[in-house]
Amino acid sequence: MTPPTPASPSPCTFWLGLGAQISSGFSRLSPPCCVFFAGSDIDTRKINNSFLRDHNYATEADIISTVEFNSTGELLATGDKGGRVVVFQREQESKNQPHRRGEYNVYSTFQSHEPEFDYLKSLEIEEKINKIRWLPQQNAAYFLLSTNDKTVKLWKISERDKRPEGYNLKDEDGRIRDPTTITALRVPVLRPMDLMVEATPRRVFSNAHTYHINSISVNSDYETYMSTDDLRINLWHLEITNRSFNIVDIKPANMEELTEVITAAEFHPNQCNTFVYSSSKGSIRLCDMRAAALCDNHSKFFEEPEDPSNRSFFSEIISSISDVKFSHSGRYLMTRDYLTVKVWDLNMESKPLETYQVHDYLRSKLCSLYENDCIFDKFECVWNGTDSVLMTGSYNNFFRMFDRNTKRDVTLEASRENSKPRAILKPRKVCVGGKRRKDEISVDSLDFSKKILHTAWHPSENIIAVAATNNLYIFQDKVN
């Protein structure tokens, strides 16, 4: 596998100017998208209600908790707090409707996790999908891993377009035939039928985590993946469910000495032996699985020395890393903490290469953000396909993009009121103190309940998926 070449002239400048447009949001999905629920009308309606979320109220279960494109970008999966996974498929290219290229329609929906109760520990286990990761495609079917706090599941999503017909012991209408009339054997024949998409659970990887799983990551060797909880990282073989290997364990012998937890972990995109994990103390450790079976000793340690002048009660909380992502090239790391996004060069451990302010205007409001718990929000971050642009979320349904080459940045808003389908997205500005200009929004009127935590970027094109609580927005470059 050749990694995509990094830092080619950014096709995104256009984007970061004015050019994004809504190509499809949930609201535009019409019921026929769900044809594969070839049941009765009632069924279809029910499913539409729960998945299309085309209503003003949203239940807690509808809140999207993860978004992920597959390796080609043809499919996009979301998971929600209700334990459901919805997979979208990109519209095929058609000559007469070129603008529809890039639209995503519902391809498959299934209940991945159910709420459970651990009777030994008297603990409720939520069904919320914490992460979804696609596996490299191995045959005509698609495979993804989904995880809640405790259990990782491997799902197969496959198509079926043929159906066997003809029985010996019953007729076409299903009536039992008189056995005495059977004079010849019939072998069933396969006939074409409407396309049916099935999701089947293939493996369940359970009972390996005492704490809550926050990340899963598939290795570039195509046969292993790791699952990470607050204190441990386990390595699994994709075909073996009853055994996993502990590769990192930071649990102190005495839990009162606990000062740090693991917040995220990811494998290197093409070096199968390398992975990183980030911590609540703002550091990132890079481990080499070649060196030892247990990777308690990191081989690299990335941390920015703290600026003593900025030290406050909140310093440690806001320096906690909520997400870490390797660039597609494998050369850089991106980390997200509460106020910034940082890019690290794997060859420089002492300080980040680049630091971008996501919403620095919140620095003065940390006290109230602490009181309403927002300061603990875990924002994720993503690279574009060429590693030249970074994207991450903020509050008030805003999300931010940073162009690494031009150093330009933009704030965009995912909302149905302010952006019509196929309209160009207008950049938004937050006004910091002083006079508020037209089109600007003041820090005090930001809605902190509308947060964009999860976003995804198509692996090769400028298509992004943004989860805003219970809505999924898909934006793409303007199609000419």
Next chain:
Amino acid sequence: SAGSCHSVSSSGMAGADGDDSLYPIAVLIDELRNEDVQLRLNSIKKLSTIALALGVERTRTELLPFLTDTIYDEDEVLLALAEQLGNFTMLVGGPEYVHCLLPPLESLATVEETVVRDKAVESLRKISHEHSPVDLEVHFEPLVKRLASGDWFTSRTSACGLFSVCYPRVSSTVKAEIRQHFRNLCSDDTPMVRRAAASKLGEFAKVLELEYVKSDIISLFTALASDEQDSVRLLAVEACVSIATLLPQEDLETLVMPTLRQAAEDKSWRVRYMVADKFSELQKAVGPEITKNDLVPAFQNLLKDCEAEVRAAAANKVKEFCENLPEDSRETIIMTHILPCVKELVSDTNQHVKSALASVIMGLSTILGKDNTIEHLLPLFLAQLKDECPEVRLNIISNLDCVNEVIGIRQLSQSLLPAIVELAEDAKWRVRLAIIEYMPLLAGQLGVEFFDEKLNSLCMAWLVDHVYAIREAATCNLTKLVEKFGAEWAQNTIVPKVLGMANDPNYLHRMTTLFCINALSEACGQEITTKHMLPVVLKMSNDQVANVRFNVAKSLQKIGPVLDSNCLQTEVKPVLEKLAADQDIDVKYFAQEAIRGRDYDDDDLEAPDITLYSL
């Protein structure tokens, strides 16, 4: 549904037109699509019956096309199908038509489940032999090519296992193509395919002409052995064994050894682990000279590796490696190169390493002889025998017999016995427990005479241990010893001591007598039980401690089956009746239970009435 059809009686089907022999087949065919996976599986397993009923023509034209598209099913059904098709040649009309089986097996060879794919490949390999040379080139080889150039890596991984079966039977042009396909797969984009190719490299090398082994295989081997993914590199180690066996000795140095040396020093511990794990095979494949010059230092390094997994794998191979060293220099190499490393491993920080070593280290004594064993190995055995990890100690004790053969029992007892006795009297009851569990094993290895002299007193001392778990284990131990040494031995050595405890002032010891009798009566047989044990039990029914009395009741029930009925009526029953009228409610209860002859759960019997676990 098909299920309800089962209820139709077969006699009702014998109509004028109906053929009742068709009915069961009709059910089988319909159940290929039943909702119940068990019924589908059942039908697939009887696929040959269906095919036989349909005849070769309809099997080819109707059944096989249907099966070709039935890849949506559960893994177990697909697995059974893949296996069935490997034995289907006669059912499609013999070798002439065997190629009809290729389409369904081809689609099974692309499913995601490895076991199913492997089974499909196995069946394909099987039926490849039933193809005529012409059919092989017309039908089979194109299938291999299709799989090898498939879009998905599942099909390409399957192709890797098929090259070696068709290569020997095709023309030289096709052979060249096959080699090219294999080369492509060795440098495939996905590690999955490269791994599959690497794991079949040795097998493919075996069917290639020597010139191509030298030209093609060696370069592929070198490339795979330096793959960027360690999961690929480690598979090249395995291929190394087969390739080295194929090459003449003089080529090994230039063609194989550089790669092997590199693998033994690979940055990834998993690759070094693989080298350690395959060390004996490698040693045999490269021969004595290279072993002496190259493998000995490599082995030393593996024994000193920084990763415990590697050291453990190497430690496991110590005995085999030493055994296979060339005879002329064996002792020198072991004494000067291997033993120093082994000495360090005895005090390794990792218990798996020590335990792996302990499982083989005793074997060195046969290789080194008596004097070396006494001087160099015994101190190591002693150290391991005192290891804190029970698995290490067990591994030593369970291999004592081979040392026994070399240095003799006297020598062994002088050196090792003090250590065993020391453990037997350890202050920690868990350590004592571990030693008790080894006792039957030791007794068997050392013989009855030695046992009586040195170990018997230990075994009896455990019976009066102050920890219940030890007394319980000691009781159990006695049973095993009696099973080994026989009833007569029991009567002479154990029974008197056990029965003597019946008069102990401590009621716990008196109860131990009862527990021992419970455990021993069956092994000792009717005569000893009636003559020696029963009188003691009966006498104890007058014990002043209620716990002893109700245990008498339990014991009487337990040994009842060993006694004859006359004895039960005249001796046991009166005592039980007396106990049934006891003042103590528990004694009453258990006596009544015994009279009623109800079986107790074993737990019930062994549960201590007063727990004295001191942790």
